Amino acid sequence: MEDTDQSPFTLGNGNLKTDTTGNSFPDRYAIKEAGTDRVLTCLEAPNLQVIVKAGLTVATSAARKAPPGTIYLDGVAQVEPFLDHDRKVYNLDHHEGCVRAFTLATCEQALIMCVKGLDLRxxxxxxxxxxxDLDTILAIWIILNHQRVNNREAINRRALFALVRLEGxxxxxxxxxxxxSGLPADLLQxxxxxxxxxxxxxLERxxxxxxxxxxxSEYTISVLRKLDQFLIKVGELDDFKGIEELARIELTNNRIAVVVASDLGIYELEPHLTKLYGNRLGWVALRKEKNNYTLRQMDLFMPVNLEDVYQRLNYTDPAVKGRMGVNRWGGSGDIGGSPRDLGTKLSPAEIVSACRDVIEKRSDIRHVKRFLLSALFCLSILFAAVATAQNWPPTLWLSRLSTGMRSQEFGYYSALLIVTLVxxxxxxxxxxxQFGIMLPAGKDWWRILPIAVICGLTGGMLTPxxxxxxxxxxxxxxLALVLLPLSLELLFRGLVHGxxxxxxxxxxxxSRWFFSGPTIGSTLLYATAIGIQTLMLADGPIMTTLTSSLLIKAVLVAGMFGVAAGMIRERSHSILPAWLFHALAALTALLVYRLM
Structure with missing residues (x-):
């Protein structure tokens, strides 16, 4: 125990930064808000959150069923000590379900777990x-510093063992x-x-x-800092870098995306990030200033690269709104950054959420669920419009309405527009x-104009x-040029597509031209809705209409126009061109067929 022979709180003249308490050790601990809780974190173990709440207890059944990644300390869980390695739930305790005199204290249990090789990264x-109390705080210090506990060069390891044994x-x-405790008298003293x-x-309090x-929480931090001074060797923290984790999210295959803040550059930071996160880090966003970030792909074998992340961030960021001709997220496939002039308006949590969205786009089941949810919204709105049309009594409200306004057709599209807008x-x-409610961008969507005209020339567009x-x-x-096309485009190219x-x-x-999932999905629902409306408006029996060419033509034309309108919506970033092209197709159909 040579390393304990000197006064434990006498520090050498190191060149370490001074923490907020005036000590000559880096300030490695901080308190953050996490939902309704205040959590204590260590900058060297950002994936660990400590919650110290007076009177906190958890029942036996709840403790056993706790979410993976839970550690209860010293009396929180009203159950005997247990280690559930399969579910990653641990209870370090010597209160319930054990003989206290024959059971190791909480800090001793934590130390044994770490010495046995526990890796919490x-x-x-x-x-x-x-x-x-000191037993609990020692356990917290050991868990937060579990990577250092087994590094004989990093801490006064024998002093830690002796202190934990005595406190236990x-x-x-x-x-x-x-x-x-069996310690020599001088060491014990x-x-x-x-x-x-x-x-x-x-004791004073x-x-x-x-x-x-x-x-x-504040008290715990103050004791943790004192333990740093006693247990960590002078000079060991000379290379400590103040890396603050701002947000983190799980991706896939045990990979994460994080947003951090540091004074270092991204390349200088990489070895320190590897030390903190091991091989779990997929993407990292480094905040250099308030709204400026550098993006870096840390894992070369991620299923997608940063090009896909830029696209998602540009789609999500209010500073970009998916527009071209403005500063955007961009760069190469492995390093890039946020818009340079004004920066981003995304929060750290929104940045990592966009990273996860890129990964989850590859999940077919999530696309199916999203399609079904969109279809549910669409059918609900259509049902509300049909119900309104079937019970359309404008004469009860305004006696001077024209004959056309009293029609069910006008009531249907009026209700469709209002419910969709709400x-x-x-x-x-x-x-x-993201739902096309903005002014048009770009010009190449004009190339789709002939398709709108062709749809009108077929005579298959829905008109009064x-x-x-x-x-x-x-x-x-x-109704033909405003109400009908606007209500349909807002519903299918606005709400459903969005x-x-x-x-x-x-x-x-x-971007390159391609058929996107939202365009195809919204077209399927649009063609289905047009087919149903064709059946409802048919004069003859439904079975006759089902087998007629009228229904087939209406659905096919709706499918062709739906694809064209979806591409117009995407390349213009707006539903306005889709509405105008829909009105043009309707006008063409009226001039060629209906009014001749």
Whole structure:
């Protein structure tokens, strides 16, 4: 125990940074808000979160069924100590379900786990405690520093073992039996001075009756810093880099994406990130300034590269809104960054969420679920419009309405437009550009104009019948060119397409031309809706209409126009061109067929 012969709190003149407490050790610990909890973290173990909450207890059944990555300390779980390696749930305790005098203290259990090779870097962990006594804080220090515990060059390892053994005996058996630790008298005396120093603040607060008013997280950090000074060798933290984790998310195949803040450059930071996260790191975003980030692909074998991430970030970022001709996320396949001039408006959590979205796009089951959800929204809106049309009594509200306005057709499309707008206002409130609610961009979508004209020339576009043009021509034209195409485009190229695009790659004004999933999905629903409307508006029996060429032509034309409108929507970033082309196709059909 030569490394304990000097005064444990006397530090050499190192060149380490000064922490916020004025000590000559780096400030490695911090408190963050995580939902409703305040969590304690260590910058060298950002995947570990410690929650110290007064009176926190967990029932036996809940402890056994805790989420993977849970560690209960010293009385939180009302159950005997257990190690569930399969579920990654541990209870380090010597209160319930055991003979306390014959059971190792919590800090000793934590030390044994770490010495036996426990590696906590493979996932996120939450450590729960309900009172920061020295036994608990020692266990927390060991868990947060588990990588250092087995590094004989990093810490005063023998001093740690002796301190843990002595505190374990005192906590389990009482101060009067401390000699059962088996430590030499002089070492025992020195370690008792260390324990007294570590507990000074606790004892003073309890004596003054202020212990229950203590901020347990802040108190825990203060003791952890003292333990750093005693246990970590002087000079060992000279290469410590202040890396703050801002956000993290699980990707796939035991890979994660993180956002960190540091004064170092991305290449200087790489070895330190490898030390912190091992081989789990897929992508990292380094925040250099408030809104500026550098993106780096750490794993060369990720299923997609950063090009796909840029596309998703540009689609999500309010500073870009998917537009071209503005500063965008971009770079090469392995390194890039955020928009340079004004930076990004995405939060760290939104950046890692976009990274996960890129990975989840590859999941077929998620695409199917998204399609079914979009179809459910679509059918609900169509059903509401049909119900309104069937019970359309405008004469009860306004007696001077024209004959056309009293028709079920006008009631149907009016209800369709209103319900779609209300749904869009709710769903697209935060990111309207993702649903095409913005001014058009680019010009190459004009190439699709001939397809709209061809659809009109086929005569298969849905338009008002001649009766309405004869009785109320102004309303008929408004219905044909405004209400009908606008309501359909808002529903299918706005709402439905936008919902499907949340988990799919789509075109933009400068991308290659391709058929995207949202375009195909929205077209299928659009063609189905047009087919149903054709059946509803048919004069003859339904079975006759089902076997007629009228229905087949209507569905085929709807499919062709739906694909064209979807591509227009994507390449222009807006539903306005899709609406205009729909109106043009309807106008062509009216001029060639209906009004002749």
């Amino acid at each position: 493979d996932r996120e962990w939450k450590i729960f405690a309900n009172e920061p 005996v005192i906590d389990s058996l009482g101060l009067e039996l401390r000699e059962l 020195k370690l008792m001075r260390v324990i007294d120093r570590l507990r000074t603040d606790e 309890k004596k003054a009756g202020e212990w229950t008013k203590t901020d347990y 749904t869009l206002a709710i769903v697209a409130f935060r990111r309207p550009w 019948d001649k009766t309405m043009f004869a009785t109320d021509p102004y309303l008929a034209w408004a 919902m499907m695009a949340q988990l799919a790659s789509i075109q933009d004004s400068e």
